[in-house]
Amino acid sequence: DASNLERNLYLAAQLLELEKPMVIALNMSDVAEEMGIKYDLKKMEEMTGATIVNTVGRTNIGTKELLEATVSVAASKKAPGVTINYGDLLEGKIAELVDLLKEAGTVTYPLRWIAVKLLEKDADVIGKVMRFDNTEAVIQKAEAIREEIKNQVDLDVVFQEYRHRFAVEVYNTCLTQAPTQLETRSDRYDKILTHRILGLPIFMVVMWLLFNFVNTVGAIPQGWIEDGFTALQAWVVTVIPEGQLQSLISDGVIAGVGAVLSFVPLILLLFLGISFLEDTGYMARAAFVIDRVMRACGLHGKSFIPLLLGFGCSVPSVMGARILDNYKDRMVTILITPFMSCSARLPVYTLFAAAFFPPEWAGTVVFGVYALGIVFGIVFAKIFRKYLFAGEAEPFVMELPPYHLPTLKATLTHMFERGIMYLKKAGTFILAASILVWFITTYPMDVEYSKDYDALHDQVAQTYEMKDAETLAHFGITTDDQKDAVDKIVEDMKSTVQDATDAAKAAGEDEPEVAVEEDSEAPELFNDIKDENKDLFPAAWAMYKNSANLD
Structure with a gap:
């Protein structure tokens, strides 16, 4: 970064310590020029031993020159020939280790670099050296030297200090014009976007606008795709004969592919918005702004970056948590990642928003679901940090890149890369699930899972009405007065049974049972009714049995 060269x-x-041919690309040289910074590149090449090329990566300026320089330097195989002086004490010890490495004669890495790394106690390098012969x-x-000089220098930081001194010396020597702009354009923007009070509300508004943009604009091509697949299903039905193959193609494959592709516009627009915000430099500010919220629940500000990735896919989000040095911060970040709604859930949210809310509310509802996930994530992070991973969070240090307008090519590239990832990951699963659902609903075939019980009841009632008519005719009951009298007797019999049942319940006794088989005799319970209606009782008893069997 040419605008921040001292640190870079x-x-x-x-x-340089690797003693390999090297090319340094001073990228973002347009930002450095805007700030008024100028360098003596020839002097920088002398002090670093590397070939220096000015580039502007986002507009492709200097790319050709960089490639040409890379080919030339690689062909020359000329190492920089520049070493960093670590002071008399350390240089003497480094020389001793280099001599021992030469005697071993088996190590293929740059010997001075190996000596420095052994004194730094770099575990990875020590493991590599141990795999060579004669290196014990x-x-x-190296361990003896560390023990010998541990009270004279701090070996944990001394090498970093000398490297930083070298970087500062190169920067100061090669700087021909210091920055003329003490307050850059990015600084002016940051006064608003990272404001202590306004920063968080601005971030929430930006996210709300993003989700409304996704749902409002994305609904148009989504409707086109759905209409297209509906027409395709109708066409398939006319081409393929009715049967299982037609059902599989129409209801399984086409419906599944349509379900996947209909949400692609929403996914692409979401990734377009996130890519744009990332490339402008705002997302780094969002991490800084959200740090106060993160810290309130015991998380590190850097956790925002992997959690933000979780809105695309949880897998890279969990993997991205490795940027956190602290184990506790890393574990809490991983555990709350599922609360960040990944892109595969967006179709589900959109479906529910469309089903239960008016169209004009869709964007706000989806935004609300995403926000609710964040709230739950914060709550559980607080719980995890307090009870499972107690301890102080590390301070948040992060470079804020300057604001710049991203190129259309870069933004679209990021959008399509992530869109293709969605199709590969979520799309294949949704398609497979659609076919599986079709299979489950189709097989086994010709099984009647439900019955029209009202129709069955009506059918039985008609049967017994015919039976009642036959019974009355059998006993010679033809006039309406006779039929009404028989109905009155039947009602009296039913009332008698009910009264006897209530009395038995009150006394705690067994309820009376009335046998209603075809050849059964009237019980003694009906003797009084029988004595009072000797002529009509046989017909009434037959009608009573019909009625009881119908119930």
């Missing part, structure tokens, strides 16, 4: 040259200082003495010597 520290990486160059580390790479070198490892022991």
Whole structure:
């Protein structure tokens, strides 16, 4: 970063120790020029031993020159030939280790770099050296030197200090014009966007606008796609004969593919918005602004970055949590990642928003669901940090890149890359699930899972009405007065049974049972009614049995 070269040259200082041909691209040179910064590139090449090329990555300026310089330097195989002086004490110890490494004669890495790393106690390098033959003495010597000089220098930071000194020296020597703008355009924007009070509400408004943009604009192509697949299903029904194959293609495959593709516009627009915000530099500010909220629940501000990735996919979000150095911060971040709604859930949210809310509320509802997930994530983060991973959170340090307008090509590239990832990950699963649902609902076939009980009851009632008519005719009951009298007797019999039942319940006795089989005799319970209606009782008893069997 040419606009922040003093800090960025520290990486160059580390790479110089590898003694490999090197090209340094001073990227964002347009931002440095806007700030009034100028460098003596020839002097910088002398001090670093590297070839220097000015570039502007986002507009592709200097790319050709960078490629040409890379080819040329690689062909020359010329190492920089520049070393960082670590002071008389350390240089003497480094020389001792280099001599021992030469005696071993088996190590293929740059010997001075190995010596420095052994004194830094770099576990990875120590493991590599131990795999070479004849290096036991070198490892022991490095440990002895560390023990010998531990009271004279702080070996944990001394090498970093000397590398930083080298970077500062190169920067100060090669700087021909210091920044003329003490307050950059980005600084002016940050006064508003990272304001202590306004920063968080602005971030929430930006997110609300994003989700409304996604749902409002995305609904148009989504409708086109749905109409297209509906027409395709109708066409398939006319082409393929009725049967299981037609059902599989129409209700399984086409419906499944349509379900996936109909939400692609929403996913692409979501990724378009997030890519735009990332490329402008605002997302880094969002991490800074949200740090206060993160810290309130015991999280690190850096947790915002992997959690933000969780809105795209939870897998890279969990993997991205590795940027957190503190184990507790890392574990809490991973545990609350599922509360961040990934892109595969957006179709579900959109479906429910459309089903239960007016169309003009869709964007706000989806935004509310996302916000609710964030709230739950914060609550559980607080619980996890207090009870499972108690301890102080580390301070938040993060570079804020300057604001700039992203190129259309870069933004669209990010959008399509993430969109394709959605189709591969979520799309294949949704399609498979659609076919599985079709299979479950189709097989086994020709099974009657429900019955029209009202129709069955009506059918039985008609049967017994016919039976009642036959009974009355059998006993010679033809006039309406006779039929009414028989009905009155039947009602009296039913009342008698009910009274006897109530009395038995009150006395705690068994309820009376009336046998209603076809050849059964009238019970003694009906003797009084029988004595009073000797002529009509046989017909009434037959009608009573019909009525009881119908119930």
